[in-house]
Amino acid sequence: MHIVVIPSWYPKSEHDVDGIFFRNQAQALQRAGCTVGVIAPMFRYLRSEPASVFAGPYGLRRHRQGGLNTYAYDSMYFFPRCPIVDIDRIRWVNAGLAAFERYIADNGRPDAVHAHAMNYGGILAHAIYRRYGIPYVITEHSSIFARNLVRRNQWPSMHAAAQNCSARFAVSRDLCALLQQKYGLDWQYLPNILGSNFAEAFTFPDKTQQPFTFCSVAHLRQLKGFDILLPAFAQALQQRPNMRLNIGGDGPEAAKLRQMAADLGIARAVSFADRLKTDEVLSLMRQSHAFVLASRTETFGVVFIEALSQGLPLIATRCGGPESIVNPNNGLLVPTDNPAALAQALIDMHDNPNRYSPDTLRQNCLAEFGEAAVTGRLKNTFSRLIANNKP
Template identity: 55%
Template sequence: MHVLILPSWYPETPDDVDGIFFRQQAQALQRSGLKVGVVAPLFRSMRGKPETILSANYGFDDYVEQDVPTYVYHSMYFFPRTRLDQRRWVNAGKKLFKRYVAKHGRPDVLHAHSMNHGGILAHAIHQQTGIPYVITEHSSTYARKLIHDWQRPGMQAAAEACASRLAVSHEFCTLLKREYQGLEWQYLPNILSAPFEAPVNLAAKPANDVFTFCSVAHLQPKKGFDILLPAFAEALKARPQMQLKIGGTGPEAAKLQQLAENLNLGAPVTFLGGLKNDEVLALMYASDAFVLASRVETFGVVFIEALSQGLPVIATRCGGPESIVTPDNGILIPTENPQALAEALVRLYDTRSRYAAADLRQACLNEFGERSIVDQLTRQYRAAAARHSV
C-alpha cells in the first residue's frame, strides 16, 4: 500500500522539532513495509522568523530521509490566517503532489495531519483525483478559540468527505464532534519515537541523592511554567529533598528565570536551555519523575516519552493528558491551580515507591509503541482504500 502524508507543518531541518511527530510516524510506517512519501509546504512565520524573509530558502526541494521521499516548498506567510495565505499554501501543496506523483506514482491513500491546512489540501486532491484520505487532528486552535468563521465551511467540507477522522485524545474527539456538527471522531494517539522505544536498562538508572523532577517544553505561556515554579517553591517547604530541571527555550525564558529568582528557588531549580532529542532522553533517564502544568494540550508526546523511561508523571486536565495519565502511572490535577500542583508534587514524592519503572515503560510501549500505532493506522488505510474501491 502506498500512503502519502500531508502534514500541516513539518520539520525544516534534521534538528527541528516542530512537527517532529509527523516525521517519526511517516518513518515508522515506512519501516513497517508500506510505501510512504511526504508532501509538505513549509511556510515560515513573519512573527516567529522575520529575519528569514531575505535570508532563507524559497521554492521547491525534495530529498529522501530514512527511505521516505519528502517534497517541500519553502516560502513565507505574508498575511497569516487569511484566505490568501491559505490559498498559497494549498496551491503549493497541489504542485508538490504533482511532482511527487510524477516520480513515485499515485498513492492509494492520503493522510493529512491537521485540518488547516493539510486537510484542506487532501480534500482538494481528492476532488481532483478521487484518492481517499484520512485526517488526524492535532491542533490546539480549537480549544484556544482561534478558528475564524471564514475557515469553517472549507474545514467542514473536508471533514465530511474524508474516509476516516482521527484525533489524538479522547477529550479532543469530544471537542471535535462539537466543532464539526456532530461528525464522529476516533481516538488514535501519537506514536512514541524510535529513540524512546529503543531498549533501555532501567535497573541501571542512577540513584539521585535528591529526588529529581524534570520538565521539558517550549517556554511559552500555554505550557504553564508560571504555575509550576510557585507550586514547586511551595512543595519544597514541605519536602526540601527535591529538585527541578527544566529543558526548553522560548519567549518566556527570561521572565521565568526572573520568577525563579524572585521565589528564591536557587539551586533546586535548573534551567537547561534548549535540548536535542538525545539530551531529552538522557535527562529523563537520569530523573525520577516528570511534571508539566500545561494550560492546553491536544495530546502531549513528552508525557509518553517520560513514561517510556520509567518516570511517573504529573499533568493537568487540559485535553490531552487525560488519555495518557492514570492512577497507575501518575497524577492528574486541574489547570491553573498552583496549590493542587504543589500537593501533587509532595504526594508523588511520598508515594514514589509504588511506581515501578519497568511497569510504567511496558504499559507505555503497549499503548503508544510503534507496532501498536502502525497496526492501527494500517487498518485505517486499508479500510479507506477498500471503501473507495467498492
C-alpha cells in the same frame, strides 16, 4: 500500500522537534512495510524571519529527511489574519498541490493520503481528493478548537474536508468529543506514536543516592504553565527541601521564568537547559525520578508518553490531552492553574517513590503507544478505504 503524509507543520531539519510526531508516525508506517512520502509546505513567518523575505528559500525542494521521501515547498506567510479570505492558506494549499503533482510524476500515484490537522493539511488532502480522487484520512492534533482560534473564513473549507474524508481520528478522547460537537461528525481516538529512540531498550540507572528530581520538557511559553509550576515547586520545596527540578526547553518565556525562579528563591534547586535534542531529552529523563508539566491546554502531549517510556511517573493537568494518558497506575492529574494542588502532587510523588514500577510504566506505554499498536490500526484503516476505492 503507498501512503502520502501531509503534515500541517513539520520539522525544518533532522534535529528540529517541532512536529516531530508527524515524522515519527510516517517513519513507523515505512518500517511497517508501507511506501511513504511526505508533502510539506514550509512557510516561514515574516515576524520571526524578516531577513528571509529576500534571502529565501522559495519553491520546491526534494530531499530525504529521517529516511523519508520528502517534497517540501518553501515560502512565507505574507497575509496573516486576512479578514475576508485566508489568502495565506490558499497559497499554502496551492504550494502543496504543486509539490504533490511533482511527487506523483516522480513516484506514481499513492493509494491514500494521511493528513495531520484539518486546517491546512486536511484542506490540502481534500483538494487532492477533488483533483485526483485519492481517498484521505485526517488525524487532528491542533488546539485551535479548544482555544476558539478558528476564524469564520476558515471554517467552510475545514467542514467540507471533514465531511469528505474516509476516516477521522483525534489524538485524545476529549478532543474527539469536542470535534464531534463542532463538526457534527464521528471521530475516533488514535494516540500519537512513541518515537523509535524512546522505544529502544536501555538499563534503568540507579537513582537511589540522588535527590528526588522532577524533569519538565516543553517549549517555554505561556500555554505550558511554567509560571504555575515554579510557584508550586517553591511551595513543595519548603516542605521537602531536597527536591530538584530540571527544565528543558527554550521559548519566549525563558528569561521571565529564570527571573521568577530567582525571585522565588529556588534557583539553587531549579536548572534550565536550552532546547534539547532527542538524545539530550533521553538523558534528562533517565536522570530524573518523575515528570511534571502544568499545561493550560494539550491535545495530546507526546512528551508524557516519552517520559513513561523511560519509566517516569507523571504529574499533569486536566487540560484535554493528558486525561487520555495519565491514570492512577502511572501518575497524578491536577486542575489547571492551581499551584496549591500541583504542590501537593509534587509532595505526594516525592513521598511515595516506590508506588510506580519503572519497568511496568515502560511496558504499558509501549503496549499502548508503541509502533505496533498505532500503525496496526492505521494500516487496517488504509486497507479498508483502498479496497472500497477500487475502480
